[in-house]
Amino acid sequence: MSTINITQFVRKNILELQPYISFRDVNEFNNPVLMDANESPFGEFNRYPDSTHKKIRTQISELKNISSEKIAVGNGSDELIDLIIKIFCEPKKDSVLMMNPSFAMYGFYASINENSVLKLQLDENFEIQKEDFLNITKENHPKIFFLCSPNNPTGNAIEDIEFYIKNFNGIVVVDEAYIEFSDKKSAIELLEKYPNLIVLQTFSKAWGMAGARVGIAYASEEIIRLIYTVKAPYNVNSLSLNLASESLKNINEFKNNLQDILSERVWLNEEFKNIQCIKKVFPTDANFFLIEFKDAENVFFKLLENEILTSKRFPQIPNCIRINVGKREENKQLINVLKTI
Ligand SMILES: Cc1ncc(COP(=O)(O)O)c(C=O)c1O
Structure with a gap:
């Protein structure tokens, strides 16, 4: 287990932020009369969704054999990418590192947050040159490295991912949107060893639910708590949570x-x-x-x-x-x- 302290990478204002807590979502009731959220008593979808995503996190936890405290659910992994940048990157000051070519949204959300985007040119086999990685990180100290594997749009899984996690003084996001199509191992198994690692997966590709917008982040409990602190309270709607939950029952x-x-x-x-x-x-x-x-x-x-x-x-x-x-x-x-x- 690396001894890296994650708090040092978090923006100060985020550390001071109090999360929105929906009382009904964090307490158990038998048959409650719900008069706390200004909802209508009528309609099929009259209730706000569970802000803590309890059910689906438990299901994912059983499927992946990982504690539900280490799982966050987002409105697609797009939302999670945005939130991760907001948690760690100080606008106008910090930079993010991404591979080139890779998934454009890392740069898009970084730019919205006014963070500069450093691009690590891939070689002719679309692999990372370790020397280039070490040089660019040493010179520029990016806060987040977005490592997409299998990479979009090149299709290949990146070799020796652990090397980049181990040698990065910041947060490494391994985006595994396409991992189910690969016979390579998921980086989830490295989570215990590296507290600076976040793994992203999604229901949009192999699960066939791009329209529902459900993405998953796996990380330390500390990082997951931060994601739950900054996300919109009801970031994933009930229909999508139900759909994802049903699909998890139908493996x-x-x-x-x-x-x-x-x-x-x-x-x-x-x-x-x-x-x-x-x-x-x-x-x-x-x-x-x-x-x-x-x-x-x-x-x-x-x-x-x-x-x-x-x-x-x-x-x-x-x-x-x-x-x-x-x-x-x-x-x-x-x-x-x-x-x-
Ligand atoms: C590498 C990668 N990450 C994330 C996403 C976005 O996934 P989601 O639909 O979960 O937002 C995509 C979508 O194309 C992708 O290619």
């Missing part, structure tokens, strides 16, 4: 869908081998491929003409398009159009 459906996506990924990868306009398919640990085309712009617009929407990554990643795995019918449509180019 078989989750597993079947995941298996389907993984076998479609294999199918697509085979099909790509016969497509003339493709130059390179990068290895992926996620539910999408980053593909280099001979003429990506032409491919992108040809697909668009056929109402097949993909994610244009050029010019940042030259001639590359990110395409996610769909159902077999959708994948066939993609392949059929690609064959004509």
Whole structure:
């Protein structure tokens, strides 16, 4: 266990903040008459949601074998990224570090909070160069390092994640939005060893619930308490909490869908081998491929003409398009159009 003291990284005003506590959510009642929250007595969704997310945290805790005190639930992991920046980064003063290319939202929320964004250029295999990491952290002392693994938009899982956690004097956020699609281990198992680690996961990808907006943070009890202090009291609505809770009871459906996506990924990868306009398919640990085309712009617009929407990554990643795995019918449509180019 590292002896790193987390309080030193937290903004002073946040340490002084008193969390909003909903009395009914932190006490047990048998059959209460609810007259405390100015709600209507009518309607199916007349009550505020549980601000402490008790039920779903218990379910996740059982599934992942981790204390529910080490779990926070957010309005998508997007909200959690925003909250983490607000907890640790002093506006106009602190900076965050992210990989380049990586998920743009780290920079987006940092900029809203007026924090500068340092970019760690990945090498040709989209790996981090450890020397570059050590140099950039030594020179600039960023407060948070957002390490996305498997990385969006490159698709690969980052090697030796522990090295970056161990060698970073600040908070490391390992964003595992795509971890279920990878055979690499989750960084959750490093939480006991590193109090400066936060792991993010989401219901938006493998769980198929992007519309519900439910994200999860795993961290020390101290960090989780801070997240519960700064979040909006009712940040996740009852419908979404119920949906996520129901899906956690139906692990078989989750597993079947995941298996389907993984076998479609294999199918697509085979099909790509016969497509003339493709130059390179990068290895992926996620539910999408980053593909280099001979003429990506032409491919992108040809697909668009056929109402097949993909994610244009050029010019940042030259001639590359990110395409996610769909159902077999959708994948066939993609392949059929690609064959004509
Ligand atoms: C790496 C990564 N993190 C987080 C998110 C956002 O997830 P959520 O839908 O839980 O906000 C995405 C969405 O694309 C992502 O790619």
